[in-house]
Amino acid sequence: MQSEEAIKTRLLKANVRYLASPDDNERLIGVESLLMSSWDPEWSPRQLIDEGGLPNLVACLGDDIDLIRGGAARLLGRIVAKGEFDAVIEAGAEEPLKTMLADEDPLNRQNAKEALEEIQRQKCA
Secondary structure (H helix, E strand, O other): OOOHHHHHHHHHHHHHHHHOOOOHHHHHHHHHHHHHHOOOOOOOOHHHHHOOHHHHHHHHHHOOOHHHHHHHHHHHHHHHHOOOHHHHHHOOOHHHHHHHOOOOOHHHHHHHHHHHHHHHHHHHO
């Protein structure tokens, strides 16, 4: 039987792959699953970063699906809040988040605004 950690690693790797999927449902599953895991008090974004998930997550900010864009923005804000400011900036998230401030969906605008505020807090720290 696999350990809990091994299962979490397999799920994370699958969700990182889903972020780059041509299938809308898989991208949505990837973003939402990763976002849900970020609410675990013991969650760390380090493995997501190490698995190369940030470029695909940043790409999701320009997705056609509202829920994917908003979830990606929210997750990027959580990643910055957990101390991974440099990795998020290096992945090129800041400009797409600024673009999302004009998103048609008000919740997406709010998620982008909050992520950018977290980035700004880290810049000032």
